Amino acid sequence: MEVISDNLQHCNVSAGQDCVNDAGCREEESCKLESLKPPATLTDLIEGLHKIFAHDNVNVELVQSYMSLYKSNYKEWKKYAKPDIHRYTRNLIDAGNGKFNLMLLCWNEGQGSSIHSHSDAHCFLKVLDGCVQEQMYDWPAESEGECQMNVGRVTRVEKNTVAYINDDLGLHRIENPSNSDPAVTLHLYSPPFSECQTFDEKTGHRIECKVTFWSKFGHRTPFGKSGAACCSTPENN
Numbered sequence: 001m002e003v004i005s006d007n008l009q010h011c012n013v014s015a016g017q018d019c020v021n022d023a024g025c026r027e028e029e030s031c032k033l034e035s036l037k038p039p040a041t042l043t044d045l046i047e048g049l050h051k052i053f054a055h056d057n058v059n060v061e062l063v064q065s066y067m068s069l070y071k072s073n074y075k076e077w078k079k080y081a082k083p084d085i086h087r088y089t090r091n092l093i094d095a096g097n098g099k100f101n102l103m104l105l106c107w108n109e110g111q112g113s114s115i116h117s118h119s120d121a122h123c124f125l126k127v128l129d130g131c132v133q134e135q136m137y138d139w140p141a142e143s144e145g146e147c148q149m150n151v152g153r154v155t156r157v158e159k160n161t162v163a164y165i166n167d168d169l170g171l172h173r174i175e176n177p178s179n180s181d182p183a184v185t186l187h188l189y190s191p192p193f194s195e196c197q198t199f200d201e202k203t204g205h206r207i208e209c210k211v212t213f214w215s216k217f218g219h220r221t222p223f224g225k226s227g228a229a230c231c232s233t234p235e236n237n
Contacts, residue, residue: 033062038069042076046094046102049188053099058122058190060164067162067188072128079218080104081184087111088176089214093186100190103213107132107183112175115149115201116209117167119193126162130176130183134163137171140204149201171199 036052039045048066052059080091083106094102107130115137125132136152152170156177157163165172176183197206213221 033065036066039066042070042073042093045070049094049100049102050097053097053190056099060122063122063124063188063190064162064164067124067126067186068160070126072126072160074129077104077128077184077186080215081106082215082220083108083182084214088113090187090211091218092213092216096190096192098192100188101192103187103189104128105185105187107174107176107185109179109182110176113173114209115171115173115199117171117197117199118165118189119196120167121193122188122190123165124162124188125157125164125174126186127157127159128184128186129159130178130181131156131158132183132185133157133175133177134165135173135175136169137173137199137201139167139171140199140206146203146205149199149204 036048037044039048045067049063052063052066077093080093081104082089082091085108088105088107088111091104091106092101093104096102115135125134134155134157136155138150138152140147140149149171155163174185193211195208195210198209199206215221
């Protein structure tokens with residue numbers, strides 16, 4: 001099992017070249033981490049992310065490094081943490097500028113997602129409390145019919161560490177491996193999406209799945225209050 005316990009990216013994705021923001025980055029230049037205010041608080045982090053995503057291109061290394069600078073503070077994100085004993089929950093923190101969204105996911109002991117895709121979006125995951133485990137899978141071939149999915153690496157992502165995935169890297173499943181402690185993760189998706197695909201590990205069959213929010217901006221949504229799951233089929237993140 002690979003353990004991610006530092007601030008290094010665990011993928012081989014080329015970063016985008018340009019971005020535009022109010023922190024001194026010009027259109028024709030790459031955004032520099034040094035030009036952004038270090039995020040001492042969650043509010044700082046959100047403000048910096050808005051500046052990074054002011055341009056269409058996504059600089060993966062910059063986003064991951066910047067998110068790594070924020071050190072988790074329970075008092076800052078506790079109002080967004082709304083767990084459920086039956087399933088993990090997706091809680092919207094910030095809708096971004098239309099180019100990303102930021103959400104907090106709560107995982108009680110042993111809770112996990114289905115195997116899922118990310119609708120061609122960039123996905124950044126930062127652990128705020130506890131740890132989570134990522135299981136990677138290869139995409140099933142369209143022509144294979146029913147076939148056991150190929151399992152890739154298993155990675156344990158520790159507190160304050162940022163991981164990254166996109167659909168070119170494969171599919172994954174996230175779970176809280178602890179039988180005694182909950183976990184909380186911060187997720188950024190760019191661009192935001194409302195649907196993805198979930199997969200059956202034994203057959204490779206895929207299902208289109210709508211994703212919803214258990215709460216938005218610290219308040220339970222009507223969907224969440226109904227007691228329904230976070231999507232119309234097995235949970236995903």
